[in-house]
Amino acid sequence: QVDRRTQGDRKPAELGYTLSVTGGASRARLSWSALYTRVDNLDYRTPANEEQYTIRGVGLARSHDDYDQLTLRAATSPAPRTMLTGELTYLRQGEGSIAKRFPPINLLADSLRFLTGTVERTLRLAVQGTWTPVYGVNLSADLGRHFIGNAGHVSGRSDGRGVWRVRAEIRRRLTGAFRW
Numbered sequence: 001q002v003d004r005r006t007q008g009d010r011k012p013a014e015l016g017y018t019l020s021v022t023g024g025a026s027r028a029r030l031s032w033s034a035l036y037t038r039v040d041n042l043d044y045r046t047p048a049n050e051e052q053y054t055i056r057g058v059g060l061a062r063s064h065d066d067y068d069q070l071t072l073r074a075a076t077s078p079a080p081r082t083m084l085t086g087e088l089t090y091l092r093q094g095e096g097s098i099a100k101r102f103p104p105i106n107l108l109a110d111s112l113r114f115l116t117g118t119v120e121r122t123l124r125l126a127v128q129g130t131w132t133p134v135y136g137v138n139l140s141a142d143l144g145r146h147f148i149g150n151a152g153h154v155s156g157r158s159d160g161r162g163v164w165r166v167r168a169e170i171r172r173r174l175t176g177a178f179r180w
Contacts (some may be wrong), residue, residue, distance in 0.1 A: 011042075011105070011108050012040070012041075012042060012108060012112055012113040013040070013113065014040050014042050014043045015038070015039075015040050015043070016037075016038065016039040016040060016043045016065070017037070017038060018035060018036070018037040019035070019036045019037075020033060020034065020035040020036075021033065021034050022034075029076055029077075030074060030075070030076050031074070031075045031076075032072070032073065032074045032075070033071075033072075033073045034070070034071070034072050034073075035069075035070070035071045036068070036069070036070050036071075037067075037068060037069045038067075038068040038114070039064075039065045039066065039067055039068070040065065040066065040096075040113055040114050041065060041066040041094060041096035041112050041113055041114055041115075041116050042065070042096070042102065042112060042113075043065045044065050044098045045065075045098060045100070045101075045102045046102060047102045047105070054098060054099065064093070064097065064098060065096050065097070065098055066093065066094035066095065066096025066097070066114065066115060066116055067091060067092060067093040067094060067115075068091075068092050068114075068115075069089060069090070069091045069092075070089065070090045071087065071088070071089040072087070072088045072089075073085055073086065073087045073088075074086050081131060081132040081133070082129070082130070082131050082132075083128075083129065083130045083131075084127065084128070084129050085127065085128040085129070086126070086127050087124065087125070087126040087127070087128065087144070088123075088124070088125060089122075089123070089124040089126075090121070090122070090123055090124075091121070091122040091123075091124070092115060092119050092120070092121050093119065093120045093121075093122070094114065094115040094116045094117055094119050095116050095117030095118060095119075095153050096112075096116050096117075117153060118150050118153040118154065118155050119150060119153075120148065120149070120150045120151060120152070120153050121148070121149040121150060122146050122147070122148045122149075123146070123147040124144055124145070124146050124147075124163075125144060125145050125147075126142060126143060126144030126145070126163075127142075127143055127144070128140065128141065128142045128143075129141050136170060136171045136172055136173075137168075137169070137170055137171075138167075138168070138169040138171070139167070139168050139169075140165075140166070140167045140168075140169075141164070141165070141166045141167075142163075142164060142165045142166075143162075143163075143164050144162070144163045144164070145160065145161075145162050145163070146160060146161050146162075146163060147160045148160060148161075
């Protein structure tokens with residue numbers, strides 16, 4: 001967009017990006033990573049509604065917009081075939097949504113750019129563990145706690161919940177010719 005002469009030229013800039021850095025410490029016994037993602041409010045939306053593609057609220061890109069997220073992780077291997085990871089994530093989610101229609105041109109303003117409305121804030125503390133007791137068998141668990149401020153985009157409302165996932169995999173490699 002190069003002109004700003006008419007109201008139709010005043011569409012806020014749309015920006016989405018992820019920055020990440022990784023490294024090691026303690027003589028390679030510890031690895032760490034940091035990621036920051038930002039997605040503006042009007043990303044993944046277009047004034048031509050027929051060009052906006054979603055199925056069950058999920059678009060071609062990420063499932064939501066109008067947010068930023070900072071994630072810090074540290075991982076170590078305390079024993080052979082074992083990995084432990086700690087995670088700290090801070091997420092700010094505005095009220096923008098890919099499910100909403102693009103606003104009329106006369107309502108466009110810089111206030112629609114990033115973190116609109118009541119901003120929900122989530123702090124996630126988590127630990128993940130994986131273990132491979134024998135070749136082809138993988139066991140993993142993810143245990144975390146979410147602390148949510150302005151829950152549901154209601155100012156002053158707080159919420160929290162424990163989240164977990166346990167997974168067991170058995171993998172077997174098949175080799176040889178495949179015949180019909």
